Structures are given as C-alpha cells and as structure tokens.
Amino acid sequence: xxxxxxxxxxxxxxxxxxxxxxxxxxxxxxxxxxxxxxxxxxxxxxxxxxxxxxxxxxxxxxxxxxxxxxxxxxxxxxxxxxxxxxxxxxxxxxxxxxxxxxxxxxxxxxxxxxxxxxxxxxxxxxxxxxxxxxxxxxxxxxxxxxxxxxxxxxxxxxxxxxxxxxxxxxxxxxxxxxxxxxxxxxxxxxxxxxxxxxxxxxxxxxxxxxxxxxxxxxxxxxxxxxxxxxxxxxxxxxxxxxxxxxxxxxxxxxxxxxxxxxxxxxxxxxxxxxxxxxxxxxxxxxxxxxxxxxxxxxxxxxxxxxxxxxxxxxxxxxxxxxxxxxxxxxxxxxxxxxxxxxxxxxxxxxxxxxxxxxxxxxxxxxxxxxxxxxxxxxxxxxxxxxxxxxxxxxxxxxxxxxxx
RNA sequence: GUGAGAUUAGCUCAGCUGGUUAGAGCACUGGUUUGUGGUGCCGGGGGUCGCGGGUUCGAAUCCCGUAUCUCACCCCA
Numbered sequence: 001x002x003x004x005x006x007x008x009x010x011x012x013x014x015x016x017x018x019x020x021x022x023x024x025x026x027x028x029x030x031x032x033x034x035x036x037x038x039x040x041x042x043x044x045x046x047x048x049x050x051x052x053x054x055x056x057x058x059x060x061x062x063x064x065x066x067x068x069x070x071x072x073x074x075x076x077x078x079x080x081x082x083x084x085x086x087x088x089x090x091x092x093x094x095x096x097x098x099x100x101x102x103x104x105x106x107x108x109x110x111x112x113x114x115x116x117x118x119x120x121x122x123x124x125x126x127x128x129x130x131x132x133x134x135x136x137x138x139x140x141x142x143x144x145x146x147x148x149x150x151x152x153x154x155x156x157x158x159x160x161x162x163x164x165x166x167x168x169x170x171x172x173x174x175x176x177x178x179x180x181x182x183x184x185x186x187x188x189x190x191x192x193x194x195x196x197x198x199x200x201x202x203x204x205x206x207x208x209x210x211x212x213x214x215x216x217x218x219x220x221x222x223x224x225x226x227x228x229x230x231x232x233x234x235x236x237x238x239x240x241x242x243x244x245x246x247x248x249x250x251x252x253x254x255x256x257x258x259x260x261x262x263x264x265x266x267x268x269x270x271x272x273x274x275x276x277x278x279x280x281x282x283x284x285x286x287x288x289x290x291x292x293x294x295x296x297x298x299x300x301x302x303x304x305x306x307x308x309x310x311x312x313x314x315x316x317x318x319x320x321x322x323x324x325x326x327x328x329x330x331x332x333x334x335x336x337x338x339x340x341x342x343x344x345x346x347x348x349x350x351x352x353x354x355x356x357x358x359x360x361x362x363x364x365x366x367x368x369x370x371x372x373x374x375x376x377x378x379x380x381x382x383x384x385x386x387x388x389x390x391x392x393x394x395x396x397x398x399x400x401x402x403x404x
Numbered sequence: 405g406u407g408a409g410a411u412u413a414g415c416u417c418a419g420c421u422g423g424u425u426a427g428a429g430c431a432c433u434g435g436u437u438u439g440u441g442g443u444g445c446c447g448g449g450g451g452u453c454g455c456g457g458g459u460u461c462g463a464a465u466c467c468c469g470u471a472u473c474u475c476a477c478c479c480c481a
Contacts, residue, residue: 006472059479063405081481110481115405117475126481192478208477258480267481278481305481328439362441369442377439391441 007114007122018318019310020125024107026153027127027304031105034146036129039104041085043111047075052291053084055259057199064112078111081258082128083285083301084292090132091294101133107306119276119308128282128303132289135298137233140264140284141240143302147268147280148246150304155314158268158279160246163223163254164234165202165265168287170227175201177220185215205253221252230263237264256281260288264300273308280304320392322348324370326361328377336376339386339404365391 004010011017028038047067054061066078079085086104095102107127114120129146131139144160151158166174182189182197182204189212193204205216226234241248248266256265265283273279282302289297325340327333333355340351350368352361358375365373373389380387386404389396 003472064479112480114479115477116473117477120480124481128481203479256480275476276480281481303481308481358439359436359441361439364441366441373441375439379439387439389440394441396440 005122007116007120009121009123015315016310018315019313020306022315023154023306023309023313024127027107027150028105030146030150030153031129034103034129034142036103036105036131039086039089039106040108041079041082041089041106043079043109044076045079045085045088047077049084049088049292050077050080053087053258053260053288054081058258060112060258064114066111066113080112081110082106082108082126082303083130083258083260083288086128086130086301087288087292087294087299090130090297091289091292095132096289096295096297099133101131103129103131105129117276118274119305121307125306126303127306128301130299130301132297132299134300135286137236137264138240140233140300141237141244143282143300144237144241144246144266145244147282147302147304148244151268151279154309154312156270156279156309156312157272158270160241160248161251161254161267161269162234162237162241162248163251163265164226164230165256165262165283166222166226166230167262170225170230171222171262174220174222174225177225178202178204181219189215202255206255216253223250223252233263256283260285260291262286266302270308270312272312276305276308278305279308279312318369320369320371322350322370323372323374324350324352324361324365324368325374326352326364326376327355328358328361328375329381330355332376332381335381335401339374339401362389365389 011020047065050061050065056062060080065080068076070076086106090096090102090104105128108125109123110126111123113122116122129143131143148160165171179197179201182193182201186194186197189204190207190209192209193207193212196203196207202222204212205219207213207216223234238248238250251267254265254267261283263284263286266281267278268280269277270279271277280302282300284298284300286298287296289295289299323340323343325336325343327336333353337351337353340349343349348370350364350370352364356364358377361375362373371391373391375387375389377387379385380398383398384401385398386401387396388399
C-alpha cells in the first residue's frame with residue numbers, strides 16, 4: 001500500500017474540515033476588517049530567497065528545507081514559511097517604489113523537513129499577515145490586537161509574551177556584551193549553548209536547560225541596552241496594549257528563530273497543546289526589504305500555526321440539517337429523484353436510490369443527520385402526496401406533491 | 405539528527421511465561437411476520453497480527469533489522 005509521506009496528512013474527516021474552515025473564515029474576516037488584502041504566492045521559490053531572508057544560521061534554512069534542483073537546473077525549494085514570498089512579491093511588483101502603506105494576509109501550506117510530533121508536521125498550514133510602509137509601533141500593537149481578536153472569536157485562551165530585539169543601532173553592541181558573558185561561563189553551559197554562541201548567541205537565552213537558565217538569569221538583558229527609539233517604542237506598545245486590556249508578560253529571553261526580526265517580537269502561547277506551544281508569532285522586520293534588494297521599507301507581521309490551533313477551537317454543536325429522500329416502492333424512485341433533485345437547489349439533500357422499508361429509511365435519515373425524512377410509499381403514490389417527518393420534533397405530515 | 409513508547413478487524417483494544425480454527429465492544433450489512441429513527445431482538449461479512457529476516461517441531465507472542473505513528477529533545481507557527 002502506498003501511504004502519504006511522513007508528516008504529511010490528508011484532511012478528509014468532516015470534523016477536521018469544519019475546524020479548518022471555521023478558522024479560515026474567522027481569520028480572513030478579521031484580517032479584512034483591519035484593512036488587509038489577500039495575497040497568494042507560489043509554494044516553490046528560489047532557494048536563495050530563503051537563504052537571504054530567513055537566514056543561513058537558522059535551522060529552517062540549515063537543515064529543514066525541501067530543497068532540490070528542477071529540470072531546468074534551478075536551485076529551488078518548497079516554502080518553509082510565508083513572509084519571504086510575500087516580501088519578494090512586494091518588491092518584484094514594485095510596491096516598495098510606489099510608497100504608501102500595503103497590508104496583506106495569506107494562508108496555505110508550508111514545508112519543513114522536521115521530525116513530526118504533536119503540533120508539528122512536515123506539511124503544515126500558516127495564516128499570516130504582513131504590513132509594509134509603517135514604522136509606527138501603533139501598527140505593531142494593531143497586529144497583536146488582531147491576533148487577539150482572532151483567538152477571542154475562536155474561543156481560544158492564550159498568554160502573550162513580548163520582547164524587543166533592538167535595532168541595528170543597539171543590537172550589535174548588546175550582542176558583543178552577551179558573547180563576552182557567555183565566554184565567562186563557557187565551561188558551565190550546555191553543549192547546545194556552546195554551539196549557539198558561534199551561530200546565534202541570542203538563542204542561548206531561550207535554552208530549556210535549567211542549569212543554563214540559572215546562569216542566564218544574570219546575563220545582560222537587551223531590554224536594558226535598547227536605544228532611545230527602541231525603548232520609547234516598546235514602552236508605547238505596552239501602554240497601547242494596557243489600554244486594550246490585552247494581558248502580556250515581558251519575556252526578555254524571547255527571541256525569534258528567523259534572522260530578519262528586529263524591535264518588537266511577540267509570541268502567543270497555549271498551555272493546552274503539548275510542547276509545541278507557540279500558536280502565533282511575529283514581530284517587526286524593518287531591514288528585510290532592503291536585504292532583498294528593495295527600497296528600505298518598514299514592515300511588521302505575524303503567522304499563526306493552523307494545526308496547533310485546530311484542536312483548541314470549540315466548534316458550535318452541529319444541528320440536524322436538510323432532507324433525506326427515500327422510497328418504499330421501486331416504481332416511486334424516478335419521482336423521488338425528481339423531487340429530491342428540486343430540493344437540492346436550496347437544501348442539503350440525500351437521496352436513497354433503492355426501495356427500502358420505512359424503518360430502514362428512518363434509520364438512514366438519522367445516520368446522515370438529516371432534519372427531515374421524506375418517504376414515498378404505496379399510499380403516497382396513490383394519493384400523490386409525500387410523507388414528511390421532522391426528526392427533531394417528531395411531527396409528521398402528508399404534503400401534496402404539487403405544493404412541496 | 406537524538407531518545408522513549410507503540411503498531412492485532414473500518415475504529416478502540418484484549419490475547420497470561422511461544423502451542424494448533426486470533427477474540428470483544430463499537431461500526432458496517434441482512435432480517436425482525438401489516439409503514440416509524442437515534443434507544444429492542446436474531447444473523448452475517450470482515451484480519452497474510454506494519455514489513456523483512458532469524459530462533460523453534462511450532463511465533464501475534466522471543467531476537468535482529470526496517471517503515472510508520474505517538475510523545476519528548478532540537479527547532480519553530
């Protein structure tokens with residue numbers, strides 16, 4: 001038997017589809033209310049795009065991309081995240097030169113060659129937004145409110161963590177200080193952290209090793225080294241969220257895994273879905289557009305991990321819906337299909353194509369969770385009526401075929 | 405890439421220290437004497453026990469390998 005690839009799932013159960021659909025409806029709706037437009041970019045892009053945006057030091061680019069050479073000899077890969085493609089499209093279509101504000105949202109599959117576990121698949125879905133042209137921290141705040149709106153509408157609980165990663169003014173000096181600190185403790189930190197020191201020193205702060213955490217509690221904090229502009233923005237952000245009564249905790253150890261983030265970084269966490277607890281993450285990336293040869297443009301965005309969210313969504317209870325049509329005599333079948341077909345134009349209708357007993361039809365109607373069971377038997381055929389039973393209030397009646 | 409646990413009917417699982425026709429519940433399907441479901445009764449179909457080797461007179465059961473799933477690390481949404 002041929003199976004789907006590891007970490008790649010089919011969506012075929014009604015329940016799963018309803019969750020997916022419900023999430024998309026809510027998320028797209030909220031995004032449009034915030035003035036965002038839908039954008040769709042290809043699943044395949046040049047590998048260089050991700051190397052330059054996500055960053056070669058990241059695990060995503062380093063070891064998780066589905067990368068291959070196509071028949072034309074091009075080095076391409078399946079997108080591991082959504083931002084790079086949107087930024088590429090933004091620049092390619094010269095929106096950077098047009099100036100002004102441009103806001104986009106997208107959703108679709110992403111691909112990362114990882115070991116699957118709860119809330120982590122090789123083909124997974126993200127919903128994300130990207131906002132270009134606004135340097136104001138008000139936009140950062142708006143995006144956080146937007147995520148909050150989406151989660152509230154879905155009935156999902158979360159905690160919000162905030163941090164500032166600084167900008168190209170204040171980050172580099174801080175990084176030097178941190179490296180110096182790490183070197184002082186080089187003999188006591190874990191092997192992973194030894195490695196991180198060289199590749200991405202900020203990441204050590206995120207280490208889950210408790211011995212390391214005890215050491216990093218005394219590490220220099222970026223929050224204390226922010227430049228005036230970053231500091232003011234971060235304070236403003238917290239005030240704006242306070243006014244909206246959005247609770248947050250400041251986590252000075254929160255870092256983003258992708259190289260392009262600066263200043264505001266945030267992560268929405270759920271405690272109910274296992275170790276992969278980040279259900280949304282985002283932040284500002286003011287320098288990315290110029291890294292990809294665009295005209296310097298401030299930008300901020302976020303992405304939501306759809307699969308991680310789906311099991312948290314509380315769906316409204318499903319109610320009986322539509323019609324079930326059945327006949328008790330073979331001769332009634334053509335009429336049955338004709339009437340059922342007419343009903344299909346306005347209602348969900350299931351038609352049984354073989355004659356069965358009334359009991360069997362009621363059983364079928366119940367199984368397909370229909371609201372009404374319509375049956376044509378010998379009596380109905382003679383009187384030119386339909387027997388209709390409401391499966392909820394159990395009332396039944398005969399309706400003339402002409403007025404049905 | 406690392407570690408742990410799992411894999412027996414469509415689903416959830418049982419199967420004792422290897423022993424002969426591999427079970428249950430649910431689901432499916434048929435019937436239930438004259439036309440009433442979700443909640444009665446009786447019957448039926450369905451499994452090369454993940455796959456490949458090995459040990460043995462004999463393997464679902466023991467050993468090795470491999471694939472997949474689950475959870476965790478790593479990483480990230």
